[in-house]
Structure formats: structure tokens, C-alpha cells
Amino acid sequence: MKIWTYLLALLAGVSLSVEGAIYGELGKTIGKLESTFYNFFVGAIILGIVVLFLGKGSLSYTFQAPKWELSGGVLGTIYLTILIIAIPIVGVGIAMISVIIGQMAMSMLIEHKGWLGSSAASINKEKLIAVTLMTISLLLIF
Template structure:
């Protein structure tokens, strides 16, 4: 079983909540857009250093890759900037539950249709119930 993958994903989720809280506060100190800029600037420097030592791909392929595959950076900026703006207003819990409900719903649509190169996984009543229950939890937290 690949339990370690679930553990790593859980740690990533924990990290996102901490990151959101930190950047929400930083946004109050230096500005919301400035906080997002800082995140991506520092992240770019760190990943560039890691890439120098551990990179095995082909960064030059970026110019040949299908343009839709390059939209992840834009989506990451939108995601983080929305968190920086919303967390000071609604709190970490409500913001992150909203993110999770959105992620669950969209991931099910993507996998149901096999979009973006994902494996196909048909919708069923259990998956729909899971999203519905998460949406109810969002209402209960609100």
C-alpha cells in the first residue's frame, strides 16, 4: 500500500493551512499583493537552487510545451492571492474548508471526464455525498 503518499499529502495540507495563516498576516503587514509577490519570489529562488543540484528535466521544453500546461503558474498566483485576501476576513478554517470543497468538486469533474491528462474515475453517489457533506461542514463552520 502507498500509505506514505497519503501521509505526504496530509503534511502538504497541514503546510497549506500554516502557509495561508502566515501570508494572511504578512499581507496585513506589507500588503496583500506584496505578500503574494514575496511568496513567489522566495519560492523561485529556492527552487532555482534546488533545480541546479537535483533537476533532471528539460526546462527548455517549456517553450515547446502545450500552452495550457503553462497555466499552473497563473492559477497558483490566483490561489495564493485569494487566500492572502480572504484569511484575515474569514479565518484560516473557513478559507481552507472552502478551498477543500472547491478542490474536491473540481477534481471529481476533472477525473470523471478524464480532462487534463488525468485518469478517469467516474462519479458515484459516495463521491457526491462526500462533497455534499464537506459543503455542509462549510455551512456549519460559517
């Protein structure tokens, strides 16, 4: 079962690269902020319909949830807007490798400290080598 999770995560990465390329081009046509708005507007409509029919959670909990748990919307908007600006300048590959390096480094720190409800996991030499190699790959591609 774990292999399916890895494959789905791989598919998510593929989707992010395709999405970044598409919205980078759309940003040239309709505007960078407008492209970000379009993404979240269409996504909200689609997810609203999905939640209406398949949702099992409780949106009313949103008012009781700790505010830090609600910061994902802001971070997602920042992420996508930066990609829309960066991709036409540096390309999909460099932008995505930069994203992955940032994700790897920050996820190691979050897990090392046990922040944001994650299980604590020490930073080891293998993880540091992985981030270093990704950074070298970015420099080689750049």
C-alpha cells in the first residue's frame, strides 16, 4: 500500500510542474496575480462541489481551529504567485528544483524540531547529502 502513496506523491510532483508551466504562460496573458486568482477561483468551485457530495469533515471547525492551521491558504497563494513570476524567467526545471530543495530543507527542519504536529525525526548525514546533491544539481543546471 505504501508504494501507491509514493506513486501518488510522484503524480503530485508531475502535476505541480505542469501546473507551473501552464500558469506561467497564463500569467503572461492575463497577468500574474490574475492567473493566481483564476487558479484558486476555479479550484474553490471544483472543491466546493466535491465537498458538497463527498465531504466527511466539518468546515464549521474552521472557526475553532488554531490560526496557524489556517495559514496554508496564504502559503499556497504565495507559492503559486512566485512560480508564476519565476517560471517565465528561469524555466520550469530550475523553478521546480529550487522548490524541491526548499521543501527538503524546510521539511528536515520541521521534522527535526517536531514542529507543526509532525513526528520528530533527526537530521542525518543522508538527508544532508541529499539536499547538498540537489543544490549541486541546481547549480549545474543553472
